[in-house]
Amino acid sequence: MTTQTAVLHDVRVTYGSGDRRLVALDDVSVAFERGTFSAVMGPSGSGKSTLLHCAAGLERPAAGSVTVDGVVLDDLTEDRLTRLRRDRIGFVFQAFNLVSALTAEQNVSLPARLAGRRPKAADVAAALAEVGLADRRQHRPSELSGGEQQRVAVARALLSRPAVVFADEPTGALDSVTSRQILDLLRRLVDEHGQTVVMVTHDPVAAARADRILFLADGRIVDDVRPALSPERIAARTARLVEQSC
Numbered sequence: 001m002t003t004q005t006a007v008l009h010d011v012r013v014t015y016g017s018g019d020r021r022l023v024a025l026d027d028v029s030v031a032f033e034r035g036t037f038s039a040v041m042g043p044s045g046s047g048k049s050t051l052l053h054c055a056a057g058l059e060r061p062a063a064g065s066v067t068v069d070g071v072v073l074d075d076l077t078e079d080r081l082t083r084l085r086r087d088r089i090g091f092v093f094q095a096f097n098l099v100s101a102l103t104a105e106q107n108v109s110l111p112a113r114l115a116g117r118r119p120k121a122a123d124v125a126a127a128l129a130e131v132g133l134a135d136r137r138q139h140r141p142s143e144l145s146g147g148e149q150q151r152v153a154v155a156r157a158l159l160s161r162p163a164v165v166f167a168d169e170p171t172g173a174l175d176s177v178t179s180r181q182i183l184d185l186l187r188r189l190v191d192e193h194g195q196t197v198v199m200v201t202h203d204p205v206a207a208a209r210a211d212r213i214l215f216l217a218d219g220r221i222v223d224d225v226r227p228a229l230s231p232e233r234i235a236a237r238t239a240r241l242v243e244q245s246c
């Protein structure tokens with residue numbers, strides 16, 4: 001079994017054309033190893049979300065190749081790509097992407113059900129208990145706080161055991177205490193459950209919890225640091241990149 005769970009090879013993404021052509025990812029190659037927690041940082045517009053979206057099969061690059069859990073995404077039909085995202089990829093996004101009409105436990109079991117499995121009620125309850133939401137099982141997203149909604153998304157990743165969990169600014173909308181809880185949970189996915197997490201963040205404190213930090217600037221990886229740095233050094237590195245890109 002490969003130790004690399006998501007691999008981007010010479011990935012290029014461009015938007016617009018002519019004078020307005022913009023290279024969002026400039027031949028980026030990177031591999032995320034199984035059982036690791038990676039942070040992706042860089043100035044606004046440097047290509048972080050684009051990288052995450054390509055790696056998660058949400059966006060197709062103009063050139064290059066993306067492999068997730070051994071499957072090459074490049075020529076998959078939309079249908080197969082949707083199934084692969086559902087079955088092998090977990091999402092913890094700032095917009096929470098929970099289904100508003102479903103309860104917490106229904107949201108947690110949704111990917112498994114869509115994949116034709118029937119998760120045991122005890123397993124769903126255990127996943128919600130692990131993220132501290134045992135008493136919120138019947139609540140709908142509108143009845144949960146932002147942090148609680150994020151925790152439901154983490155519980156979903158616990159239950160469905162995706163090959164890789166992508167988190168886009170998972171703490172961006174949260175206060176510092178709630179952010180720490182979410183980061184603790186993401187760390188636990190990796191340390192106790194051997195899962196793979198790739199997180200885009202602007203927050204040096206969040207990035208410092210990762211095993212590795214990729215710094216992007218102008219659509220390129222300009223630094224690949226492991227183990228992660230202290231929050232202060234991350235903030236200084238990011239500030240230098242912002243200065244250089246101005």
Ligand SMILES: Nc1ncnc2c1ncn2[C@@H]1O[C@H](COP(=O)(O)OP(=O)(O)OP(=O)(O)O)[C@@H](O)[C@H]1O
Nearest residue numbers: 015016022024042043044045046047048049050051
């Ligand atoms: N659909 C699109 N059409 C045109 N340009 C786009 C589109 N999506 C992204 N871009 C541009 O591509 C570049 C990279 O965008 P991306 O969202 O990946 O950056 P980012 O590093 O995640 O930024 P931020 O930190 O502000 O979220 C930016 O210049 C952005 O304006």
